[in-house]
Amino acid sequence: MTAETEDLAALREAIRDVLSTQADRAAVRKFINSTAAMDASLWAQGAELGWFGLNIPEDDGGLGLGVSALLVLFEELGRAVAPLPVLGTVLAAEAIVHGGNAAQRAGFLPRLAAGQRPAVFALPGLNANLLLSEHHILSGDISLVIDAATAQLAILPASGVGGDPVFCLLDLSQANVAVEPQKMADLTRQAATITVSDLRIDPSAILPVDAAAMANFAGLLLSADALGAAQGVFELTVDYMKTREQFGKPIGSFQALKHRAAEHHIALVGARALLAHTATLWETRHPDAAFHTALCKAHICEVALTVATDAVQLHGGIGFTWEHECHLFLKRIYLNNQLFGTTATFYDTAFDGLAESFSRAA
Amino acid sequence: MMDQTVNPTPFYPLGHVGDIIAFRAAVAGWLNATVPPDWRQNLTGASEETYLKFQNWWFDQLKSVGLATPHWPKSWGGAGLPLSHQVVMIEELARIGGPMAEMFVVSLFHMPATLFANGSPAQCDRYLTGVRDRGEIWCQGFSEPGAGSDLSALRTRAERKGDVYVVNGQKVWSSFGMHADFCLLLARTNPQAPKKNAGISYFILDMRAAGVTVRPIRQITGRAEFTEIFLDNVEIPVENLIGAENAGWQIAQSTLAAERGLLIFEHAERMTHALRRDYQALTEQHGKPLEDAGLRREFTKRYAELTAVRLLIKQMIEQGEHGQDSGLLAAVIKLYWAQLLQNYTSLMARMRGLDAQRAMPLSLGTGHNSGDYLSDFLQSYGWTIAGGTNEIMRTLIAERILGLPR
Numbered sequence: 001m002t003a004e005t006e007d008l009a010a011l012r013e014a015i016r017d018v019l020s021t022q023a024d025r026a027a028v029r030k031f032i033n034s035t036a037a038m039d040a041s042l043w044a045q046g047a048e049l050g051w052f053g054l055n056i057p058e059d060d061g062g063l064g065l066g067v068s069a070l071l072v073l074f075e076e077l078g079r080a081v082a083p084l085p086v087l088g089t090v091l092a093a094e095a096i097v098h099g100g101n102a103a104q105r106a107g108f109l110p111r112l113a114a115g116q117r118p119a120v121f122a123l124p125g126l127n128a129n130l131l132l133s134e135h136h137i138l139s140g141d142i143s144l145v146i147d148a149a150t151a152q153l154a155i156l157p158a159s160g161v162g163g164d165p166v167f168c169l170l171d172l173s174q175a176n177v178a179v180e181p182q183k184m185a186d187l188t189r190q191a192a193t194i195t196v197s198d199l200r201i202d203p204s205a206i207l208p209v210d211a212a213a214m215a216n217f218a219g220l221l222l223s224a225d226a227l228g229a230a231q232g233v234f235e236l237t238v239d240y241m242k243t244r245e246q247f248g249k250p251i252g253s254f255q256a257l258k259h260r261a262a263e264h265h266i267a268l269v270g271a272r273a274l275l276a277h278t279a280t281l282w283e284t285r286h287p288d289a290a291f292h293t294a295l296c297k298a299h300i301c302e303v304a305l306t307v308a309t310d311a312v313q314l315h316g317g318i319g320f321t322w323e324h325e326c327h328l329f330l331k332r333i334y335l336n337n338q339l340f341g342t343t344a345t346f347y348d349t350a351f352d353g354l355a356e357s358f359s360r361a362a
Numbered sequence: 363m364m365d366q367t368v369n370p371t372p373f374y375p376l377g378h379v380g381d382i383i384a385f386r387a388a389v390a391g392w393l394n395a396t397v398p399p400d401w402r403q404n405l406t407g408a409s410e411e412t413y414l415k416f417q418n419w420w421f422d423q424l425k426s427v428g429l430a431t432p433h434w435p436k437s438w439g440g441a442g443l444p445l446s447h448q449v450v451m452i453e454e455l456a457r458i459g460g461p462m463a464e465m466f467v468v469s470l471f472h473m474p475a476t477l478f479a480n481g482s483p484a485q486c487d488r489y490l491t492g493v494r495d496r497g498e499i500w501c502q503g504f505s506e507p508g509a510g511s512d513l514s515a516l517r518t519r520a521e522r523k524g525d526v527y528v529v530n531g532q533k534v535w536s537s538f539g540m541h542a543d544f545c546l547l548l549a550r551t552n553p554q555a556p557k558k559n560a561g562i563s564y565f566i567l568d569m570r571a572a573g574v575t576v577r578p579i580r581q582i583t584g585r586a587e588f589t590e591i592f593l594d595n596v597e598i599p600v601e602n603l604i605g606a607e608n609a610g611w612q613i614a615q616s617t618l619a620a621e622r623g624l625l626i627f628e629h630a631e632r633m634t635h636a637l638r639r640d641y642q643a644l645t646e647q648h649g650k651p652l653e654d655a656g657l658r659r660e661f662t663k664r665y666a667e668l669t670a671v672r673l674l675i676k677q678m679i680e681q682g683e684h685g686q687d688s689g690l691l692a693a694v695i696k697l698y699w700a701q702l703l704q705n706y707t708s709l710m711a712r713m714r715g716l717d718a719q720r721a722m723p724l725s726l727g728t729g730h731n732s733g734d735y736l737s738d739f740l741q742s743y744g745w746t747i748a749g750g751t752n753e754i755m756r757t758l759i760a761e762r763i764l765g766l767p768r
Contacts, residue, residue, distance in 0.1 A: 238764050253767040258760035265759055266698045270670035277673050292669070298659075299666040347659040354665060355651050358638055 004276070008072055011065070015076040018045055023082035025325065031083045032187045032328075037149040039083050043115060052089050053113025056097065061110025067282040071224040071275065078228030078336075081328045083188040087221060088120035088147030094217055095121055095155050095167070099207035104169070108153065119153040120145050121218075123211055123340060124165050130158035130196060132166055136203060141195040146339060148172075148192035149181035155207060156194065167209040168201045186335040187328060216290055216349070218340040219297030220278065226336040227271055230304035233311040233329035234264055240315055257314060264307045271300045287360065291353020298346035301337045308333045375451070376428045376441055385447055389429075389454040396423050397460045402733070407723030410586075414541055417465040417727065421497045424463065431494055433624070434474060438486065439494045445683045448624060456631035464727050465538045467625070468500040469493045473546060475620035476564070480605040480613045489544065489566065501542035503533040503567060503591055504614070511754050513548075514559035514611065518593060520549035522607075526597040527551070527565065529573075532590065535748070539576045539589030542569050546617060547598075552608050564610035566602040573597075583740045585724050618749070623678040623692060626699050629730065630672050633706065636731035637665065640710055657713055664706045671698050690763050697755040700745040703730060707739035 004012070021027075022042045031039045046052065054069040056062020063069070070090065077084055093112045096104055111117040122128065122145045130140040142156055152172050160166040172179055178195040238261060241252030251257055278296050281289035308330040312319040319326040337343055373392035378384040398404070405413060424430035433448055434440020443451075463470065470493065477486050492498040509516040518531025529549055536545065545567040555561030569576070573596035578586035605613045641661075645651045652658040674695050681688040707730060711718045718735040725732040732738055746752050760766045 238766065241766060250767045252760075255757065258764075258766045259753065259756040261764055261766060262697070262756035262759040265764060266694050269674065269694055270667060270698055273673035273677070274666060274670045277669065295662070295666045295669070299663060302663075344655070344659060347662045348655070350666075351652070351658055351662045354662065355641070355645075358641060361638075 005068075007065075008068055011069055012072045012076060014049070015051070015073055016079075018049065019076060019080040019082055023077075023080045023084070028081055028083060028188065028325070028328065037181060037190055038085055038118075042082065042084050043118075046084060046086065047115025050113070052086060052093070052115045053109075055090065056093050056109055056113045060097065060105055060113070062093075062113040067220070068279040070221065071279050074221045074224035075228035075231075075275075078225035078230075078332065079232040081188050081229060081232065081325070081332055085118065085147035085150055085189060087218070087225075088145075088151055089115070089118055090221065091121035091214065091218055092119035092153060092155050095207060095209050095214060096169075098213075099167070099209050100169075101204060104204070104207075112153075117153050118147070118151045119155070120148045120151040121155045121214065122146075122157055123215055123218075124157040124159075128157050130156055130168075132158040132160045132168060132201065132206075134161045136201045136206075138168055138170070138196050138199045138201050141193055143193040144182060144191045145194055146184075146189060146191050146335075148179060148194055149190040151179070151192075154194060155209070156196075157211075165211065167207045167211075169205040169207055170196070170199065170201065174199065184331075184335060186331040188332055189335065212349075213290070215340050216293045216297075219346055220282075220293045222336040222339055223275060223296040223300040226301045226304035226333050227268070227275055229329045229333050229336075230271075230307040231268060233308050233326060234261075234268060236326070236329075237261070237311045237314050240318075244316075251314075260310060260314065264310065267303045268307065271303045275300060288353070288357050291350050291357060294346045294350035294353060297341070298343045298350055301333070301346075302343050304333045305337055374427060376443075379441075379443065379447060382446060382450060386450045386454060389451050390458070392427060393454055393458045393460055397458060401461055402459075402725065402728055405727055406725045406732075408726055410540075410726075413726040414465070416461070417463065418497060420461050421463055421466055425494075425497070430463070430466075430497075431470060433470075434490070434494070435478075438474070438478075438490045445679055449627070449679060452624065452628045453631055456628060456635055459632070459635065459731075461727060462628070462729055464729075465499050465541060466493075466497070468502050468537070468542075468546065469498060471620040471625070472502060472617045473500045473544075476546060476604060476613060476617045479616045480564075482601075484601065485566065485604065492543070498543040499538060499541050500544050500546065501536040501539045501569070501589070501591075502617075503536055503539075503545045503547040505535045506532060507534055511751055513614075514562070516548055516550060516562065518547075518549040519553070520551050520563060520565065520598070522551070522600070525600050527563075527600065527603070529565070529567075529593045529596045529598055531593050533593070534579070534588075534590050536576075536589045536591055537587055539569070539591050540578055542576075545569055545591065548610050548614060551610075555608065559611040561608055562610040562614075563607050564604040564613045565598050566604060567593075567596070567598060568602075571596050571598070581740075582743070583724070583737050585726065619689060619692070623675050623682065623688070623695065626695060627675045627679065629703070630668065630675055630699065632729060632731060633668060633703070634672065637668065637706075639731075640713075644713055652713075657709070660709055661713075664702065664709060667698070667702045668706070671695060671702055674698065690759075693750075693755055693758050693762070696745075696750065697752055697759065700742075700752055700755075703745050704739070704742040707735070707742045711735040711739045 022045055050063045053062030054065045058064035096108050127143045130142055132138050154172050155167050155169050158166050158168055176197045176199040180193045182191045184191055242250055244251050278292040281292050312326045315326055318324050373388045375385055375388040378388050428441050431440040432443040436442040506516050520527040520529045547565040547567040548562055550561050551563040552561030573594040575592040577590045579588040580586045678688045678691045714735045722734040730738045
């Protein structure tokens with residue numbers, strides 16, 4: 001593993017800089033206490049800096065900086081528990097890059113990259129009840145679509161003729177589409193239920209989507225977000241342990257507590273190495289990239305949840321309050337763990353990939 | 363097997379330094395031609411005598427192609443091999459599952475690291491040559507019954523009397539002390555020093571000196587690799603003091619930082635290959651890959667951790683190559699590795715079910731993949747306790763890296 005390249009380090013610095021003012025403690029708190037579905041000024045700032053198009057090819061109006069750049073963004077957003085519904089847009093763009101025709105690429109990608117068209121993407125699951133008839137009429141609903149409260153465009157899974165899964169690209173502002181925002185336990189992100197009544201889908205708007213690849217890609221971004229959030233809450237915790245005094249000493253001097261902090265530190269160091277390595281595998285299109293990605297989602301989200309869970313405990317009573325930000329991190333990491341597949345399913349995906357890589361090498 | 367004379371082989375890895383691909387091929391070729399395919403079987407249930415002979419034989423093989431001391435500078439008769447080449451050597455050794463030069467770890471790493479930095483020219487000349495040319499075995503005499511994690515509490519006493527120090531006390535946990543020619547010894551020269559660690563000196567002890575008694579300690583695996591060393595009025599000539607009197611504590615730090623991650627690297631590379639073999643064996647045994655979802659996920663989690671720790675080790679080796687101090691990363695890796703090893707070997711023992719619960723003949727020198735899964739697990743305490751217990755490492759990481767108060 002090599003150290004982060006200068007370009008990525010500069011990008012990280014720039015993003016952290018923006019977030020330190022636009023998504024500092026006060027700004028996040030203000031968003032949570034508001035009724036707004038998203039922090040419009042943070043979105044505008046992100047759009048101006050090209051955050052939504054980091055991984056969209058330059059020819060399609062993005063910055064073409066690759067997956068590594070995107071991971072830096074997600075890690076920093078997680079670290080700040082920033083209320084920015086970027087995941088949906090990035091996933092929709094990824095689906096269009098791989099499955100869209102020339103007109104769709106030209107029509108959507110530059111606007112997604114510019115943040116002019118917030119979008120969402122969802123996978124089939126228990127929450128998805130959309131049917132596409134043989135005449136291409138879409139009906140039904142899908143709940144808990146993350147980032148959908150503010151989205152204008154969606155790529156949604158439906159059950160096609162014979163039950164085969166298909167993915168439909170649709171504009172959410174049409175008359176036969178209703179978007180009902182759903183608040184989540186994670187106060188920094190929102191979802192929505194999307195209900196569609198007899199909407200005709202043009203055959204060209206049925207996209208070929210590799211669902212497993214999209215689950216993996218989403219998992220990669222969520223691992224970065226979880227790692228950043230875990231790092232953020234861990235830094236808060238260590239600082240607190242240095243200043244909070246009981247029995248006349250900082251609580252960080254107590255061995256039972258400092259040993260737990262050491263365990264969290266090494267787990268995070270390992271998780272960071274795994275993520276950086278996986279990013280390199282993506283950049284080089286290595287055949288092991290896919291299963292390492294599943295490994296990241298399972299392992300990093302698991303590590304992050306352990307750290308965040310203990311962060312509340314290490315803060316004691318103050319960590320149990322609504323006022324303290326510990327719970328923001330904990331809830332965000334919890335949601336990341338459940339989005340696009342659980343830890344167990346990603347471990348299983350990773351295991352299958354590992355087995356395959358063994359037989360490839362044999 | 364071990365009495366054979368060295369087969370002349372066409373492989374000479376040191377002839378390919380600078381061309382890493384050719385070097386790798388030469389190392390692999392040499393290993394294939396040299397390592398007896400049945401060495402593990404031959405050491406299962408073998409006597410300590412047989413094992414000692416095998417270790418000496420393996421050292422001679424390495425020496426015959428200049429690979430016994432690849433990491434030593436040329437000025438001391440080493441190969442001065444760049445770290446990148448040492449990494450390749452270890453990778454190939456792990457790939458073929460060759461023997462470890464287990465009895466020579468102190469001889470090859472700790473002793474030279476100590477003498478390079480602090481030894482007199484005469485000491486370097488005598489003792490480095492002894493290892494390089496004669497395969498002398500060294501052990502370490504640091505811990506005592508009353509000084510384990512709190513090493514600076516050691517009580518073995520060395521009193522200067524004319525041209526000698528007279529040493530009395532007891533050392534413990536010295537690996538291969540029964541075979542050792544020399545010992546890196548810490549002893550107290552100034553009991554009145556204001557700080558405990560300020561009164562300690564560092565000596566070279568001849569294990570054949572009068573008054574030295576060595577007694578093996580049997581471990582929970584049944585094997586006796588450790589020893590106690592009793593020192594009863596042992597005379598150490600003053601020229602065997604390393605560095606200044608009472609400077610032993612600082613010098614000991616260079617001993618402990620000796621191996622720059624290469625030992626853990628070797629173990630992690632070996633685990634990588636063992637994991638693949640274990641996967642294949644378990645798959646064959648059950649007809650399909652690891653049916654039990656819980657165990658399968660645990661296996662995958664261990665693979666994630668193994669991947670992570672290998673990346674961290676590579677990072678540490680790179681830092682070493684650039685002359686950066688990687689002491690704190692080394693502490694992270696030590697703790698991470700120790701827990702991973704224990705968890706992995708425990709998983710394997712559980713996956714093998716009742717089969718792994720049979721008493722098996724001792725397998726000497728086969729590391730943590732001996733084929734005796736319970737024994738491999740028991741052996742893992744060697745990493746969680748020795749060289750700084752997990753608890754000592756956690757305290758160190760919390761205080762030195764995270765800055766938590768003492």
